[in-house]
Amino acid sequence: MERYYQKEIECAPVEELKAMQNAKLVKQVKHVYEHVPYYRDLMDKKGVKPEDIKSTADIYKLPFISKADLRDAYPYGLLAVPLSECVRIQSTSGTTGRRVVAFYTQHDIDLWEECCARAIVAAGGTKDDVCQVAYGYGLFTGGPGLNGGSHKVGCLTLPMSSGNTERQIQFMRDLGSTILCCTPSYAAYIGETLKDMGLTPNDIKLKAGIFGAEPWTEAMRKDIEASLGIKAYDIYGLTETSGPGVSFECSEQTGMHINEDHFYAEIIDPDTGEVLPEGEKGELVFTSLDKEAFPLLRYRTRDICVLNRKKCSCGRTLIKMSKPMGRSDDMLIIRGVNVFPSQIETVLLEQGYTPNYRIELDRVNNTDTFDVYVEMSQEQFSDTVKDITLKEKELASALKTMLGINPKMHLVAPKTITRSEGKAVRVIDRRKLHD
Amino acid sequence: MKQISIFIENEKGSLAAVTTLLAENGIDLRALSIADTTDYGILRIMADKPEKAHKILTENGYLTKINEVVGVKIADKAGSLAKIINALSDEGIGVEYTYAFTSAKPGEAFMVFRVNDNEKAIAALEKAGIGAVI
Numbered sequence: 237m238e239r240y241y242q243k244e245i246e247c248a249p250v251e252e253l254k255a256m257q258n259a260k261l262v263k264q265v266k267h268v269y270e271h272v273p274y275y276r277d278l279m280d281k282k283g284v285k286p287e288d289i290k291s292t293a294d295i296y297k298l299p300f301i302s303k304a305d306l307r308d309a310y311p312y313g314l315l316a317v318p319l320s321e322c323v324r325i326q327s328t329s330g331t332t333g334r335r336v337v338a339f340y341t342q343h344d345i346d347l348w349e350e351c352c353a354r355a356i357v358a359a360g361g362t363k364d365d366v367c368q369v370a371y372g373y374g375l376f377t378g379g380p381g382l383n384g385g386s387h388k389v390g391c392l393t394l395p396m397s398s399g400n401t402e403r404q405i406q407f408m409r410d411l412g413s414t415i416l417c418c419t420p421s422y423a424a425y426i427g428e429t430l431k432d433m434g435l436t437p438n439d440i441k442l443k444a445g446i447f448g449a450e451p452w453t454e455a456m457r458k459d460i461e462a463s464l465g466i467k468a469y470d471i472y473g474l475t476e477t478s479g480p481g482v483s484f485e486c487s488e489q490t491g492m493h494i495n496e497d498h499f500y501a502e503i504i505d506p507d508t509g510e511v512l513p514e515g516e517k518g519e520l521v522f523t524s525l526d527k528e529a530f531p532l533l534r535y536r537t538r539d540i541c542v543l544n545r546k547k548c549s550c551g552r553t554l555i556k557m558s559k560p561m562g563r564s565d566d567m568l569i570i571r572g573v574n575v576f577p578s579q580i581e582t583v584l585l586e587q588g589y590t591p592n593y594r595i596e597l598d599r600v601n602n603t604d605t606f607d608v609y610v611e612m613s614q615e616q617f618s619d620t621v622k623d624i625t626l627k628e629k630e631l632a633s634a635l636k637t638m639l640g641i642n643p644k645m646h647l648v649a650p651k652t653i654t655r656s657e658g659k660a661v662r663v664i665d666r667r668k669l670h671d
Numbered sequence: 672m673k674q675i676s677i678f679i680e681n682e683k684g685s686l687a688a689v690t691t692l693l694a695e696n697g698i699d700l701r702a703l704s705i706a707d708t709t710d711y712g713i714l715r716i717m718a719d720k721p722e723k724a725h726k727i728l729t730e731n732g733y734l735t736k737i738n739e740v741v742g743v744k745i746a747d748k749a750g751s752l753a754k755i756i757n758a759l760s761d762e763g764i765g766v767e768y769t770y771a772f773t774s775a776k777p778g779e780a781f782m783v784f785r786v787n788d789n790e791k792a793i794a795a796l797e798k799a800g801i802g803a804v805i
Contacts, residue, residue, distance in 0.1 A: 648680065648711070649711075649734050
């Protein structure tokens with residue numbers, strides 16, 4: 237039987253949901269206009285006043301917020317409450333090295349954790365479950381979000397963070413974890429490690445997994461489900477709007493229900509910015525309807541998706557989004573971490589290298605491989621392997637500091653990075669990320 | 672002695688391309704050694720015209736370095752190499768790499784040593800009664 241965390245919202249009549257969204261949007265636009273000079277300027281430039289927004293039907297009148305705005309307004313420019321009202325920040329990488337910092341009041345944390353709680357309950361979670369959170373903790377939203385959601389549901393929460401896989405499996409066995417939350421590639425890795433340790437899904441008690449923060453395919457879902465003996469659920473979110481839990485999968489596994497009481501979703505044409513009708517493929521745009529500290533209006537996610545409100549067998553009335561089918565910018569998601577090629581370029585230049593580089597990505601045994609090739613100059617070349625290896629290590633470490641993940645570095649000879657029509661091919665992505 | 676190091680990608684034909692280029696320019700190779708990794712190799716050569724070889728390689732876009740290494744004439748008998756290495760090691764001189772080559776004269780062989788401090792290495796060898804070839 238399908239379970240709900242907040243049935244009155246998750247299964248509310250659509251008209252009721254829409255009325256709630258209208259009321260919240262009007263209030264939110266006023267809040268932002270009054271407290272965020274940066275967005276007020278954008279609205280003024282477009283000639284829109286808060287009173288022009290009477291319902292979500294008017295939302296097209298509002299200006300978009302993009303990643304570039306977050307960079308320009310860093311760190312406090314989009315903050316809508318006094319800093320003293322904030323209780324937390326979370327952060328993610330930005331386009332050119334400057335990170336995105338999102339602020340939360342206690343109310344914002346509560347609503348975010350509620351969203352995650354809905355996802356956990358949709359995956360079958362109850363207060364009797366043992367929920368192992370193997371997303372990274374810290375600035376990354378994965379760990380804190382699911383940790384909070386797990387608390388709200390009343391599960392026994394294991395705040396494992398990611399890594400140390402044998403210990404993960406040991407805790408899983410000793411404490412009888414029933415729900416696993418992590419990136420899908422880490423789930424696949426845990427599955428493989430389980431097998432390497434000579435164990436089978438019968439040796440653990442897991443029944444469900446909530447996996448997100450990176451794209452994954454149906455084939456990968458089947459692999460994970462078989463290797464861990466679970467049902468695997470997708471979860472979507474982004475730091476800019478709160479974190480994981482903006483949308484989540486139900487038992488039907490045919491898309492993710494958007495928590496519409498908190499987030500209003502639109503699909504736009506990424507080139508013209510025009511709003512597209514339901515069912516058409518385009519860029520997903522979110523408006524935070526009731527976040528206080530960092531309420532982004534019409535934030536362009538750059539994820540390409542489709543929305544649909546077909547009746548779902550789970551009983552939820554919340555609109556569903558497809559798995560993201562791609563990006564409308566050059567952002568890469570590597571092992572769950574957002575990476576922009578421009579960040580790599582920034583580090584190379586800082587370290588005295590040429591901006592002639594190539595990123596090669598692949599997925600081997602369901603884990604992303606991340607290789608960076610960089611051309612060396614005459615001055616950087618040394619006749620000893622030791623020196624070259626040391627330089628590669630230094631660069632990898634500088635990139636790790638910037639990106640949060642470790643690339644495998646390869647220093648190469650000049651002019652070996654393929655140049656096509658004068659423009660270098662920066663990224664070779666051999667991963668199959670989308671169905 | 673001047674040694675030339677050349678960075679070569681680990682792909683078919685790259686060693687042939689370098690050696691052909693040198694041959695076409697009348698450079699005679701006296702010794703050669705390759706350090707290889709999974710990604711690349713470092714080709715180290717002793718040539719009759721090192722400056723010219725360096726210039727040609729650089730002009731052709733190769734990552735190339737010319738540096739002084741220590742050459743030692745080595746006798747063809749047991750213990751010769753050990754004596755040299757011990758002389759260096761006794762003075763705390765680390766050897767990055769070494770390789771051997773024979774000269775045009777029959778029975779004459781040399782060792783090449785890449786060390787962190789050439790001056791100290793030469794002094795150490797002299798102290799041990801082994802002459803260095805510069």
